[in-house]
Every structure is written in C-alpha cells, then in structure tokens.
Amino acid sequence: MFQQFTLAHGVKLFVRPTEQFKTINISFKWKEELTEQSAAIRSVLANILQYSNEEYPTNSAFRKKLDDLYGSVLYVDSSKKGNKHILSLNAETVNDAFLSNEKVVDEIFSILQTVIFKPLLQEGQFVESIVKREKEQVIERIQSMYDDKTRYAQQRLLENIRPNHPASISANGTVPTVQAITNDQLVKMYKQLLHEDELSIYVVGDVDVNEMKQKFEKHFQFTDRQIIPTSEVSVPLAANDKEFLHEIQDMKQGKLHIAYRTPVTFFSEEFPVMQMTNGILGGFAHSKLFMNVREKESMAYYASSSFASLYGLIFVLAGIDANLKDKAVKLIDEQLKAMQDGEITDLEINQTKSMLTNQLKEAMDSARAQIEIYDQYKELNEDFTVEDWIGKWSDISKEQIGQMASKIEKEFVYFLSGKESEENE
Structure with missing residues (x-):
C-alpha cells in the first residue's frame, strides 16, 4: 500500500503514489506513551503550533497564506490509539500537476518546516497570551463532552471499568491538568517532540516517490530517536466490585452503556473473527441489537455495539426511556446468549x-482514511492491503462466531437518565 523509507532512526516516511486524488495529503504523527498529564500538554501544544509561528505570528496571517495557496488546508490535532498519544500535523494541497507554472507543493513544504521548526517564541518561551488562550480552548473542548450525553455516558463507563488506564484517559487530558500546564512544560514537550518521539510521516497523492523522499530529506533534518515497540495494552479488571451504576442528570432520553470484556485484541489472531462477531451483535443495521431491540421491540431510539480492539472491550450503547432499563438490559443479554x-x-x-x-x-x-487505516494496520503487517484483510473475513464460519461470542463476558452496566426515572424507582 505504502512505500517505506527511513529518514532517521525512529523516523519513517510512508508514500502512497496514486492517481485516485487531485490533491496531495501529508501527515506527521508523533507518538509517545499516553498519560493524563502528557495528553493535556500535547493538546495545548498542538493548538499553539497550529495558530502561530515565527513567520506567521497571527492566525489570520497564517490562514491568509494558506488561502492564497489555492485554499490549502493545514491543521494540528491530538488523539490517542491504545496506550499511545498522537500529535498530528496534517496538510492537504493541490497537486502542482494541475497548475500552469506554480510550485504550491514546495511552498507547503516550507510552511510545514516553519510550523515544526520555527514556532513563535520570546526568549525561549511561548508567548504567554497565546498559551493562556489555547489552554482555554482545550478546556472548552473537554467541557463540551458534558453537553453530549452519549459521550459523557461512555466516559463515565470507562472511568468505572478502567480508572487511570489508557482506555479512560482523554486525548485532551482533564480540566485540572490543562489548568496546571506551565510554559516550561510546553517548551520541554516541544523539544521532546523534535528529538525523542517516534515519528511516522505519510504522503498520499499522484506523486513521484523518489522526489517526495528528496523533498523530505531537504526540508526536515530529524535526529535519531529511540523506538518503543507497539505492544498489546494490558487491561486489568476494575478495582471495585460494582457491576451497575445509575446516575441522574437534567435530561430526557436515557443512555444505557454496557461494557463487555474479551480475551481478543487488535493483535490477536482471532481479531477478524471478533470483527464479524461484533458486526452481527450490533455493528450494523441488520444486527441482532438493531433488529430486535430497536426495530422489533421498539425499545430503543438506537442500539448498537462497537469493538474497542486495542483494549479488548465491546461496548453496547442504547438510547431508551428510563423505565425500560431492566427490560432493555435483559433483551440485550438475550441477543448475546442467542449468538453463544x-x-x-x-x-x-x-x-x-x-x-x-x-x-x-x-x-x-x-x-x-487511507493514512489512518495504514497507520494502525501496519503494526500487524507493513505489507497490509485491503484485499488481504477482506480475505480474512471470507472463510469465517458460524461455529467460529458462536465460539467467539462465548468468550464475551458482561462486566459493567452504566445508565444515565433524567430525574423522572429516580421518581419511578
């Protein structure tokens, strides 16, 4: 899928030449171990790098430059994958092949170089007013979860089953950890980004592979760094013996979230079988949860399941009326039992x-999406192709799926509902 080059120890370039797109997409992905504090620092740092640099000190000047380059897009964001935190610098620009005499791609490379190596500093520190502004932006992003009751309910479920674990740590950290960030911590993290973080760089577009390699070697002089091998995330059981939690908020529709543990993860040989099993349980509109809980019994506004493969967890989510909680849990249990x-x-x-x-x-x-899929699946096989993976599903039998369903164990039920449900209990 991608051709691979080593730019320095711990820095790899992956290029996919394809005529599929008229634009060129570039993505830098810096990875380090996920902790609550580092996630907070890196999320604020991502904002700072995106909105100001030495050459374009204001966001408006930076955006104007990108607009002048035929509406090129550049953004920095933070995410998590398993036990790794990922800070990404992404760019999308028009391919020079579709222009007359202009060299937009070279300008984008120069801008990327500026963002990475020339942040806006004053006496070795980030501008304090910008730090304050971007901390507030990240705090707002974290707090927005409380307005999205489905996201909130899922986070509360994770906090109960996997406290202080990568599964429950937000890619943005917490409000207190963001508030506590200092300028010195941001500068230290920035230097770590440049010299220590494992770095994967991706290019997708109608490009000459060797020319791309030369451009990166010219614009980006990255130093060697240590590589921490990607490993399976251990998922210990929660330290409490509770199996159910009901919380009340000012809301109408109840949010039922159920966690199941499995012995299968993304790195397991049986991973494709679990993909099929989850698909039949609740992954699609023909699934047992959708057809029986939502359609047949009209018990839920929505009902689905998802497999968090890096943690070996399955989550069932359903939007229900508060007084139907017990019936919904029983019916969901019946769907898994039927598969078993x-x-x-x-x-x-x-x-x-x-x-x-x-x-x-x-x-x-x-x-x-090609970049994101390959960035994950290359951990299993750097020769990953869509065709090979589709082939893994083709021979999976009913017996394998039934056996896999038997390995799924319910661990915790979380229910979030309005005050009227409390009155009915």
Whole structure:
C-alpha cells in the first residue's frame, strides 16, 4: 500500500503514489506513551503550533497564506490509539500537476518546516497570551463532552471499568491538568517532540516517490530517536466490585452503556473473527441489537455495539426511556446468549461480511482514511492491503462466531437518565 523509507532512526516516511486524488495529503504523527498529564500538554501544544509561528505570528496571517495557496488546508490535532498519544500535523494541497507554472507543493513544504521548526517564541518561551488562550480552548473542548450525553455516558463507563488506564484517559487530558500546564512544560514537550518521539510521516497523492523522499530529506533534518515497540495494552479488571451504576442528570432520553470484556485484541489472531462477531451483535443495521431491540421491540431510539480492539472491550450503547432499563438490559443479554447458542443465520454472516468489506473499501475513498487505516494496520503487517484483510473475513464460519461470542463476558452496566426515572424507582 505504502512505500517505506527511513529518514532517521525512529523516523519513517510512508508514500502512497496514486492517481485516485487531485490533491496531495501529508501527515506527521508523533507518538509517545499516553498519560493524563502528557495528553493535556500535547493538546495545548498542538493548538499553539497550529495558530502561530515565527513567520506567521497571527492566525489570520497564517490562514491568509494558506488561502492564497489555492485554499490549502493545514491543521494540528491530538488523539490517542491504545496506550499511545498522537500529535498530528496534517496538510492537504493541490497537486502542482494541475497548475500552469506554480510550485504550491514546495511552498507547503516550507510552511510545514516553519510550523515544526520555527514556532513563535520570546526568549525561549511561548508567548504567554497565546498559551493562556489555547489552554482555554482545550478546556472548552473537554467541557463540551458534558453537553453530549452519549459521550459523557461512555466516559463515565470507562472511568468505572478502567480508572487511570489508557482506555479512560482523554486525548485532551482533564480540566485540572490543562489548568496546571506551565510554559516550561510546553517548551520541554516541544523539544521532546523534535528529538525523542517516534515519528511516522505519510504522503498520499499522484506523486513521484523518489522526489517526495528528496523533498523530505531537504526540508526536515530529524535526529535519531529511540523506538518503543507497539505492544498489546494490558487491561486489568476494575478495582471495585460494582457491576451497575445509575446516575441522574437534567435530561430526557436515557443512555444505557454496557461494557463487555474479551480475551481478543487488535493483535490477536482471532481479531477478524471478533470483527464479524461484533458486526452481527450490533455493528450494523441488520444486527441482532438493531433488529430486535430497536426495530422489533421498539425499545430503543438506537442500539448498537462497537469493538474497542486495542483494549479488548465491546461496548453496547442504547438510547431508551428510563423505565425500560431492566427490560432493555435483559433483551440485550438475550441477543448475546442467542449468538453463544449458535443462533446465527447465513444471511447475517453474509450481510456482515459485505458490510465490513464495503466499510473498508469506502474508507479508501479518502486519502486521510487511507493514512489512518495504514497507520494502525501496519503494526500487524507493513505489507497490509485491503484485499488481504477482506480475505480474512471470507472463510469465517458460524461455529467460529458462536465460539467467539462465548468468550464475551458482561462486566459493567452504566445508565444515565433524567430525574423522572429516580421518581419511578
């Protein structure tokens, strides 16, 4: 899928030449171990690097320059994957091949170089007013979760089943950790980014591979750094013996979130079987949860499941009326039990294979998605291709799915509802 080059120890360039797109997408991904404090610092640092630098000290000047380059896009963000925090610098620009005599790509490379190596500093520190502003922006981003009750409920579930674990640590940290960030910590993290973090760089577009390699070697002189091998994230059981928590907020629709533990992760040989199992349980519109909990019984506004493969956890989410909580949990339990008993039809299997296949193929219509998919799957095999992975689903049998369902164990039920449910109990 991608051709690979080593620019320095711990710094790899991945290039995918394709005529599929008229633009060129570039992504830098710096990775380090995820902690609550480092996530907060890196999220604020991402904002600072995005909105100001030595050559374009204000956001408006920077955006105007990008607009002049045929509306090129450049942004920095932070995310997490397993036990790693990822700070990404992404750019999308028009391909010079579609212009007359202009060299937009070279200008984008210069801008990327400026963002990485020439941040706006005063006497070795970031501008304090900018630091204050971007800390406030990250705090607002964290607090926005409280307005999205589904996100809030999922976070509360994670905090109860995996406290102080990568699964429950936000990619933005917490409000207190952001508030406590100092300028010195930001500068130290910036230097770590340049010299210590494992770095993967991706390019997707109609490009000459060797020319791209030369451009990166010319513009970016990265130093060697140590590589921390990607490993399976250990997922200990929660330290409490609770299996259910009901919380009340001022809201109407109840949010039912159930966590299940499994012995399978992204790195397991059985991972493709679990993808199929989750698809039949609640991954798609033909799934048992959707058809029986939502459609047949009309018990939920939505009902679905997802597999957090890097943590070996399955989550079932349902939007229900508060007084239907017990019935909904019982009906959800019945769907998993049916799969464990082998009640799986050929139609369900074939539909799930088709949906997984279409989902993966459709993702490849986006350059950004190609980068994200390969960035994860290359941890299993750097020769990853869509066709090979689709082949892994093709021979999975009903018996394998039933056996896999039998390895799924319910761990915790979290329910968030309005005050009227408290009155009914």
